[in-house]
Amino acid sequence: MTVKPRNVKPATKTAARPRTKPAEVRLDELMGAAETLFLSQGVEGTTINDIVAHAQVAKGTFYHYFASKNEMLEALGRRYTEQFLVTLQEAVDACANNDWVERLRVWIYTNIETYAKTYRVHDIVYTNHHHHDRSNQDKNAILDQLTEIIDQGTAAGVWAPDDSRVVALLIYSGVHGATDDIIAADLQDCSVFARNVAQACLRMLSPVAN
CATH class of the missing domain: 1.10.10.60 (Homeodomain-like)
Known part of the structure; x- marks a missing residue:
């Protein structure tokens, strides 16, 4: 006698869900x-x-x-700076490629706006940083981004600073200090202030004579 095999449905594989x-x-x-x-x-x-x-x-x-809470705090500082840089770069990239005045204006405006919104996190992760800290890599990363914009505008013939790094340092310090002032004043809407600071900073750059 021949035994017919039972009609057994093949087992269906379910996608394994990651446990972690x-x-x-x-x-x-x-x-x-x-x-x-x-x-x-x-x-x-x-x-x-x-x-x-x-x-x-x-x-x-x-x-x-x-290894410790302090080590985590340092990592939070690096993350804050990375996010800050990305925010600035995305704002600048939204401008026309050859409009260096607008790209610098937007960089300054966005810097003020972002710092004003996130200063409480800034103050936590940078609690041990001082203005005289010459090895502040996070500050240098933001300065490098700013200097690149100034250098590219110089190469395009938009302005002619004697020293782009000096101008970048003045703009960086001015923007940071100005934002601290509006934070202390608890200014709710910093848009007009940010535009005025950007315009004042742009005056530091000598335009190329026509």
């Missing part, structure tokens, strides 16, 4: 939790236990990425 989040996502969430807590209760008032509880991760996860 990608490392970069987990790290970003961990740093985001720390930033939120630092803003709400201060760096000193926040413990590593607070951070991992807020991020809903094990304490070992924290130590996988950071």
